[in-house]
Each structure stands twice: as structure tokens, then as C-alpha cells.
Amino acid sequence: MAHPPGLWDGVLRRLEAEMPAYALEAWVRPLAVQSDGEGVRVLCPTRFHCERIRERFLPHIARCVAAELGREVPIRLELAAGPPARASAAPVGEAEAPPSRPADREHGASLQRPLPHTFDSFVVGSCNALAREASLAVARGQQSRLNPLYLTSRSGLGKTHLARAIVAESRARGSGRALYVSSEAFTNEFMASIRAKSMDRFKRRFREGYDLLVVEDVQFLRAKSATQLEFFHTIAHLLDAGSRVVLTGDRLPHDVAGLDPRLRSQMTAGLVAELEPPDARVRREILRSKASAGGVRLPDDCLDLLTDSVRGSVRDLEAVLIQLVASASLMNRPIGLELTYAALRKISPSQVCARRLGPREVIEVVAAFFQTTPQALASRSRRRDVLIPRQLSMYLCRRYTDASLATIARAFGREHPAVSNAAQVVERRILERAPLRYQVEALCARLEARVGRSADGAD
Numbered sequence: 001m002a003h004p005p006g007l008w009d010g011v012l013r014r015l016e017a018e019m020p021a022y023a024l025e026a027w028v029r030p031l032a033v034q035s036d037g038e039g040v041r042v043l044c045p046t047r048f049h050c051e052r053i054r055e056r057f058l059p060h061i062a063r064c065v066a067a068e069l070g071r072e073v074p075i076r077l078e079l080a081a082g083p084p085a086r087a088s089a090a091p092v093g094e095a096e097a098p099p100s101r102p103a104d105r106e107h108g109a110s111l112q113r114p115l116p117h118t119f120d121s122f123v124v125g126s127c128n129a130l131a132r133e134a135s136l137a138v139a140r141g142q143q144s145r146l147n148p149l150y151l152t153s154r155s156g157l158g159k160t161h162l163a164r165a166i167v168a169e170s171r172a173r174g175s176g177r178a179l180y181v182s183s184e185a186f187t188n189e190f191m192a193s194i195r196a197k198s199m200d201r202f203k204r205r206f207r208e209g210y211d212l213l214v215v216e217d218v219q220f221l222r223a224k225s226a227t228q229l230e231f232f233h234t235i236a237h238l239l240d241a242g243s244r245v246v247l248t249g250d251r252l253p254h255d256v257a258g259l260d261p262r263l264r265s266q267m268t269a270g271l272v273a274e275l276e277p278p279d280a281r282v283r284r285e286i287l288r289s290k291a292s293a294g295g296v297r298l299p300d301d302c303l304d305l306l307t308d309s310v311r312g313s314v315r316d317l318e319a320v321l322i323q324l325v326a327s328a329s330l331m332n333r334p335i336g337l338e339l340t341y342a343a344l345r346k347i348s349p350s351q352v353c354a355r356r357l358g359p360r361e362v363i364e365v366v367a368a369f370f371q372t373t374p375q376a377l378a379s380r381s382r383r384r385d386v387l388i389p390r391q392l393s394m395y396l397c398r399r400y401t402d403a404s405l406a407t408i409a410r411a412f413g414r415e416h417p418a419v420s421n422a423a424q425v426v427e428r429r430i431l432e433r434a435p436l437r438y439q440v441e442a443l444c445a446r447l448e449a450r451v452g453r454s455a456d457g458a459d
Contacts, residue, residue, distance in 0.1 A: 007065070007068055008033045011061065011064040011065055012028070014067060015060060017171075017178070017214075018117065018164070027057060028053075028061070030045050039076060040075050041075075044078070045079075054077055062075050117164035117165050118165050119139075119165045121289070123278075125282035125285075126431050128278075128282075135151070136165075138244055140170075146271040148267065149247070149270055150253065150271070150273070151275065152250065152251060152273070153250070153276070155250055156316065157276070163180070163248050166178075170211075177211055178212040178213075178214065179210045179214070181213075182216045183215055183216065183217050183221050186206070187220070189202060190202060190230055206234050207237045212246070213246070217248060217250065218231075218249045219256050228259070229260070231263065247267055252272065253268050253272070278314065279427065280423075281424070281428070283307045283317060284303060284307040287306055287317055299336065300416075300420070301404040301406075305340050305402075310344070323347050324339060327339055327343060357400045357401050359407065361401075362400055363377055363411060365396075365450065369446065370388075377390045377412065378411070378412045391422040391425055391426050392426060394412065394422040395440075396443060396444070
């Protein structure tokens with residue numbers, strides 16, 4: 001019995017809602033699929049690729065194939081050219097035991113294992129709390145006023161994670177059918193239906209039978225007038241029917257050039273939630289959770305260095321972390337500051353060059369700012385006019401020096417937990433107290449000016 005021609009497209013759409021984009025692009029999209037009687041042949045480009053699919057992705061693929069067909073079928077993994085790669089037929093949903101090999105090469109080669117896009121795996125902070133809470137409410141059908149929900153951020157800050165978490169949560173709760181699609185896929189299907197004169201089928205697919213529609217990267221609809229019109233009517237139909245609609249974009253709707261005014265107004269009729277770059281606390285937790293999920297333990301000084309050096313997107317954090325862990329694994333070396341600096345120089349060299357001050361310089365700048373002395377900051381006094389500058393000095397030493405926690409602590413005559421605690425206190429209070437935030441900004445300006453002078457002298 002032949003399987004429907006759109007089987008693999010349907011499987012990919014389902015997997016998009018469950019897997020990280022990088023894992024889907026790196027491992028699943030290179031596969032070729034062929035119908036083989038009652039079974040499905042999945043063709044892999046290399047033997048290594050085949051083993052990786054078997055170990056990590058086969059159960060997901062099998063489940064999605066079964067969902068598309070409405071029944072379980074055998075799936076065979078084979079090389080695209082040559083004999084089958086130890087891929088005997090297996091019932092859908094079952095995977096063979098992985099071949100024996102070193103336990104992830106000691107340093108967690110499993111770091112790149114795809115993590116589920118769920119709300120539990122999403123690290124929350126002030127930078128994304130509104131978007132996360134709104135997404136969870138939509139997924140659970142608790143806030144009709146948020147319809148449609150528009151998530152916006154620069155690339156790599158978590159909007160795709162939330163979009164897929166909404167779909168996963170909705171499906172897990174059994175709250176109707178969910179459709180997850182990119183604006184590019186919507187456009188392609190729309191144009192194909194026009195050419196094939198099958199618009200009725202297209203409208204049934206997007207307007208009927210779904211309680212949740214999630215469309216990513218709507219900024220790519222700009223200047224596509226016909227697609228925009230169809231998209232507008234599709235959303236209007238779903239909203240009128242009481243379905244939930246979630247849209248994502250890399251900019252606010254009013255900043256998308258070439259967007260039909262009616263569609264722009266429709267996009268902002270519910271809630272627009274913006275995700276901002278993660279602060280230090282969130283960056284640290286993201287690094288810790290991703291490393292832990294991959295079986296990797298990051299030493300505190302390495303974690304501090306990565307947290308302070310990489311201040312871009314979540315994707316930037318992942319890139320440096322993968323670079324670090326892969327280097328440690330391939331070179332069979334423990335993760336330490338030397339390897340961490342090497343990873344940063346390859347991924348984010350400008351940040352490494354900027355960290356040239358010593359703890360004493362930072363302490364001098366802070367002491368002068370608060371009209372006190374370095375000796376007072378290293379004293380045991382708990383007076384407020386000494387305690388706050390001391391905590392700020394410790395926090396800024398972590399940001400602007402190469403020193404380890406132990407080295408910073410010794411500059412204050414303390415143990416390294418005192419530095420971690422002080423930094424956490426400052427990070428929390430920066431969010432709560434505007435005057436303290438202004439003081440930190442002023443101190444950072446002075447320290448960065450000193451870094452600039454150091455760099456000029458080095459040249």
C-alpha cells in the first residue's frame with residue numbers, strides 16, 4: 001500500500017514543533033524517505049548520520065509517521081548509497097539499543113542532543129517573563145484577550161522556543177489540534193495551490209479543524225500582497241471561530257515594511273510580547289541548564305567567564321558552549337579557563353579582548369566613585385556605605401577581569417562564595433532598584449573608559 005506523497009512534509013511539520021531548529025536542520029532535513037510497501041525507508045547520507053538518527057531521533061520520527069498515517073508501520077534506516085547500515089526493520093516507536101561507545105567522550109558529547117521545547121526548559125527572567133506567561137496562558141486556553149499573541153525579538157532570544165512550547169503544551173493537554181508552520185511554508189503552499197487550482201483544499205487545511213495556529217517569522221510576508229490577503233482572511237476566520245492564533249516576528253508589526261495596514265492592525269489586536277536579551281542571571285542559568293542537560297559540568301570560574309563575556313542571544317551562548325565542550329572532548333582535556341578563553345576567541349573575540357583589568361583596578365575605580373578607600377572595601381565592616389560598594393566591586397570584578405572567584409575573593413580577604421553571593425545580590429537588585437542600576441551604569445562607563453585607555457596603550 002503506497003503512502004501519501006505528503007507524508008514526509010507532514011512528519012517534518014510535526015518534528016518542527018518538538019525539536020530545536022539546529023537539530024532539525026543538521027540531522028533530520030538531510031534525510032530522504034521512500035515508501036517501501038507497508039514500511040518506510042529512511043535514507044541517511046553517512047553511517048555516522050545513520051547511527052545518530054537511530055540513537056536520538058528515531059522514536060520521534062516513528063511517532064510522527066504513525067500520527068500522519070494513523071497507524072504504526074515498520075521503519076528501516078539505511079545509507080543513501082550502499083548496503084543497509086545495520087538497520088533492521090523495527091516497529092514504529094521502538095529503537096534498537098545504541099552501539100557501545102565511550103560514554104560521550106567524558107566531556108558530554110551529548111550536549112547537542114535536542115532538548116524538548118517546553119515551558120519547563122525555558123529559562124525565565126525579567127527579559128522574557130511577560131512573553132512566557134502569555135504563551136503559557138494561550139497554550140492552556142486561559143486568556144482569550146491575548147488572541148492573537150504576537151511574540152517578537154531579535155533572532156535567537158527564545159521566541160521559537162515559546163512558539164513550539166505552546167504547541168507541545170496544547171497537544172499534551174489534548175486541547176484540540178494544533179498547526180505549526182513558518183510564513184515561508186504558508187506562502188509556498190498558497191502559491192502551489194493557486195498553480196494547482198486547489199484553493200479549496202488549501203483553505204480547508206488552514207481554516208478548518210485546528211484550534212491553534214502558530215505561524216513563525218511573519219516579517220517574510222512583507223511585499224507579498226496576495227499572500228497577505230489570504231493570511232489576513234485565514235486569521236480572521238480562525239479568530240471568529242474561537243481558535244487561538246500565535247505569530248512570531250523579528251520586529252514589531254509597525255516596523256515591518258510593506259505590510260498591509262489591515263494585517264498589521266490584526267496582528268496587534270491581542271497582545272504583543274517582546275523578548276529582550278538575557279541578563280546575567282538568565283545567561284548563567286541557560287548555560288548551566290544546557291551544560292547539565294548534556295552531562296557537562298562547568299567549573300564556576302568558566303561559567304562566570306562565559307556569563308560575563310557572551311551578552312548576545314541564547315544562540316550565541318549555545319555556540320560558545322558547544323565550541324568549548326567539543327574542544328574538550330576532541331582534545332581529551334578537562335574544561336578549564338584556558339579552553340574557555342580559546343572558545344571565546346573563536347566565537348566572540350571582541351569580548352575577550354575587553355577583559356583586561358585586574359581586581360585592584362576595579363576596586364580602585366569603585367572606591368573613588370563612592371569616595372572611600374580600597375582598604376575600607378576589604379574590611380569586615382557591614383555598614384551600608386561600605387557593604388554596597390564592596391558588593392558592587394565584587395560584581396564588577398567578575399565582569400571586567402580575568403580573575404577567578406578565588407582570586408577576586410582574596411582581594412577582599414574573603415572566600416569565593418562571598419563573591420558569588422555578592423554578584424547575585426547585585427544582579428537581583430539592579431532589576432528592582434533604579435538608583436543602583438544608574439550607579440552600575442556609571443561605574444561601567446568608567447571601567448570601560450579605562451579598558452579603552454589600556455587598549456590604546458597596548459597598541
